[in-house]
Amino acid sequence: MNALGLSMIVKMGCICSRESININGSRYTVKERLGEGGFSCVDLVEETSTKKKYALKRITCHSIDDQKVAMQEINYYMKLRHPNIIELIDSTFKGSADIVVQATSEAYLVLPYYKRGTLHDYLTLRSFNKNHLDVNDILRIFTEICQALKFLHDFTPDPIAHRDLKTANVCLTENMDPVLMDLVIKNSCRFLCSCKSADLWGAGCSEIAGYRLERCSMTYRAPELFHVESYCVIDQRTDIWSLGCVLYALLYFKSPFDIVYERGDSVNLAVISGTIYFPQDAPFSDDVHELILFMLRVNPTERPFIDDVIAKTTSLKNKIENVV
Template structure:
């Protein structure tokens, strides 16, 4: 709560107002009461807030932009991403946003993004609960959920601009990802680049996954044509792609490489493994061997744990193996992965639900 009150003290303008004993803020014309901190990372914080008029709950993401125009531009790319995929039911959308200046430094901005709140939390919350309670996902239920994640991912990998034609300003210019405008009906491909259990929410019905945190989204493919571009891409990945779920081609980016949506296929494989076992495969292997996590990833060094009577079904293991192929060209694309998962769901007995 100390951070919360400090944040409120240092922000001002038509976005934020403080009231004794009850921290509140205003996003454009709507007033909200801040209830608690939900999470934080890097320069961002996420709070649970309540609309003071309707009583509805929302998640408010606060993105600090201390480095001037460049960091504001990066935050606004995330806002644009929420707008771009607003028509995809499996990808989170924004409700509203606002930009405020810091009282002690007008050049330093803060971007506030109002998002839907999902009371069931995310896949990582379920994984943590399973570890504490010594329980597991029912296999069929897990694979149906995973299929939903893959279908949401398809909306990103095979994006089609709506008839109205929306401007999309995503990516990182340092890594060669130029801002571009999609013509009405034009098809584009985007990669999320930070798929992990913590970025997959579960809707309030408990049956549909919602991909969140679009700050890492970028156009795909990205040809790496110079050493400086390779270093920039590697730095971007280190900042935006969570290490245990990061594809090997993002650890060591080479000139001449092409970074594309296959990075998400790798992360999906890591995510499925984590749901089955409790950790990313490379966290698990690094813990077992005492070796470097990055070296485990680059070498494709992982395995399923020794199992007793409740072993993981072989078809599910095969899905993980296909996704965790070190060579990107040998991984399935999202359509092939969906077909594989649909077949597994069909094969699994209802008793596995």
């Protein structure tokens, strides 16, 4: 057999071996793996009849509790309709989780496919050449992220906190509009930490009032989630801290605490100290830095709510436009 014939067989074998998944009567062919995390993976899939591409998120559930978390994510996506929050196209469960018999189930979420990928991907590419975004583009993207967060924080009847806001959880459309994704946590906006719960957290407990610490990325995590005070109130202002880290990343390509992590220093200590370093040769004004510091206040009671952030951002945009 010649090389061409062998090559054709190999290619045909690859095509034949591609996974095909049926979700509520629609068949999808898996094209490639887009990404993996600790709790899920995302594949690029193509709907067989329309040839349209989607992102298929698979969440492996090892327990009934895991299934509840996955179902909660699906329910949130079904309720939320906002141009800057990702839309759920379809979903289903396959199998049933059972710890006793070591069985797992899988949740399948069909989501829009964004060719540009995430804001993290985009900023990483620009960082290679230190190609900073224009401040007007930064504030436009940031404002749209704020509007999505406001929609969550003002949601009725129960306000929602994202709890894992970061550049990797923001997709970008072809027009460079941000779209929030990954609402995977118990998202009650506000809960009270008792003395007992604070002690448990300090002893290494990873959950308080249904809040799973490991689902919140360390370099975007608010100080009150590193060190829980007795009888404190944890509310939606954890998202405001993360939002400050996102704005810093829009300026300098990564969270200020990513830099700490990469040096091998303690992120915990850096976050609790609240010390933020801005590059000396930065092409941005002090006003933009002040907006970041406005959000990165260690004491959550001194941290602004989303409406305050939007008002300050609007004022800054107007000031920049008047200067131009």
